Amino acid sequence: MSPAPDTLTLIRPDDWHVHLRDGAALATTVAHTAAQFARAIVMPNLKPPVTTAAQAAAYRERILAARPAGVAFEPLMTLYLTDHLPPQEIERAREAGVVAVKLYPAGATTNSDAGVTDLRRTYRTLEAMQRAGLLLLVHGEVTDAEIDIFDREAVFIERVLEPLRRDFPGLRIVLEHITTKEAAQYVADAGPNLAATITAHHLLYNRNALLAGGIRPHHYCLPVLKREVHRQALVAAATSGHPRFFLGTDSAPHAVQLKEHACGCAGCYTAPAALELYAEAFEAAGALDRLEGFASLHGPDFYGLPRNTERVTLKREAWTVPERHRFGDAEVRPLRAGETLRWRLQPAGAA
Numbered sequence: 134m135s136p137a138p139d140t141l142t143l144i145r146p147d148d149w150h151v152h153l154r155d156g157a158a159l160a161t162t163v164a165h166t167a168a169q170f171a172r173a174i175v176m177p178n179l180k181p182p183v184t185t186a187a188q189a190a191a192y193r194e195r196i197l198a199a200r201p202a203g204v205a206f207e208p209l210m211t212l213y214l215t216d217h218l219p220p221q222e223i224e225r226a227r228e229a230g231v232v233a234v235k236l237y238p239a240g241a242t243t244n245s246d247a248g249v250t251d252l253r254r255t256y257r258t259l260e261a262m263q264r265a266g267l268l269l270l271v272h273g274e275v276t277d278a279e280i281d282i283f284d285r286e287a288v289f290i291e292r293v294l295e296p297l298r299r300d301f302p303g304l305r306i307v308l309e310h311i312t313t314k315e316a317a318q319y320v321a322d323a324g325p326n327l328a329a330t331i332t333a334h335h336l337l338y339n340r341n342a343l344l345a346g347g348i349r350p351h352h353y354c355l356p357v358l359k360r361e362v363h364r365q366a367l368v369a370a371a372t373s374g375h376p377r378f379f380l381g382t383d384s385a386p387h388a389v390q391l392k393e394h395a396c397g398c399a400g401c402y403t404a405p406a407a408l409e410l411y412a413e414a415f416e417a418a419g420a421l422d423r424l425e426g427f428a429s430l431h432g433p434d435f436y437g438l439p440r441n442t443e444r445v446t447l448k449r450e451a452w453t454v455p456e457r458h459r460f461g462d463a464e465v466r467p468l469r470a471g472e473t474l475r476w477r478l479q480p481a482g483a484a
């Protein structure tokens with residue numbers, strides 16, 4: 134067996150699922166994501182949500198204005214699907230450069246109150262998307278109070294995703310941040326129009342990280358961490374080389390006081406060390422050679438966008454993740470705060 138490498142060079146990756154938030158927080162979130170990724174699919178769950186082409190274009194300008202000088206970074210914009218998103222908005226969105234529309238079942242996650250209550254109400258809009266070639270990105274959890282929170286993803290696939298795919302065979306769909314073996318299997322077996330993103334935290338942690346030895350609010354995200362058997366299935370999918378699994382951090386910052394709270398917000402802030410965390414997960418699986426496909430190739434191929442051409446380098450170099458970052462008027466605690474990581478992304482231009 135060859136010795137473990139100390140340097141890893143990849144085509145510059147993209148993040149196919151990130152929350153950059155808005156306002157003063159952009160100075161931090163955009164800098165962190167742009168240091169790691171060439172492009173990112175920017176989630177539209179602002180307050181209020183991004184529901185028009187004009188709002189998406191204006192949000193894109195705010196993100197571009199927050200880019201650190203000299204850093205190339207392209208935000209890829211999305212619209213938030215509601216019961217009332219008119220089909221006519223889809224063509225305007227496509228012309229404005231919007232690449233996808235996000236489905237949040239109403240009440241499923243952070244800022245999803247305006248989400249879809251009944252998918253049938255959106256069918257004309259989904260038809261317009263299918264025609265225009267816009268992708269549908271899905272937070273795949275049912276919201277029924279009687280369904281156990283650990284089962285909500287598997288039930289969503291059966292009750293919502295399967296009929297949706299039957300009704301829209303030409304619509305490209307990404308099942309976002311999958312967390313279960315059922316989802317991994319379902320996507321692996323599906324045709325060419327269904328893909329999935331997988332987060333670093335779901336590759337690294339199971340639900341013990343949330344609940345054993347004290348409740349750990351910084352490990353709370355949605356869909357919630359699952360049992361070890363599911364984590365292993367996600368690692369197998371991500372490292373399989375299968376072209377329809379790719380990187381989406383779901384980096385989702387919240388002010389520290391809203392995480393460490395009696396009713397803490399869902400979301401892990403992984404952007405500052407995203408590639409390092411993925412490298413750790415792939416190395417633990419003995420699959421560092423599969424990281425480039427997952428992080429840099431499968432995403433653009435599925436979206437029908439060009440692959441990046443520049444490269445980035447990760448080195449085996451211990452560093453400690455900061456305890457806090459500024460987050461507008463508040464602070465945000467990154468995943469692994471205060472802990473030592475073994476991989477480090479080298480700054481752009483460094484060999």
Ligand SMILES: NC(=O)N[C@@H](CC(=O)O)C(=O)O
Pocket residue numbers: 152178242243244272353354355356383385386399400401
């Ligand atoms: N993943 C999360 O736990 N939270 C996300 C929303 C989401 O992606 O579901 C957020 O916006 O905070």
Ligand SMILES: [Zn+2]
Pocket residue numbers: 242272309310355356
């Ligand atoms: Zn989500």
Ligand SMILES: [Zn+2]
Pocket residue numbers: 150151152176383384385
């Ligand atoms: Zn998300």
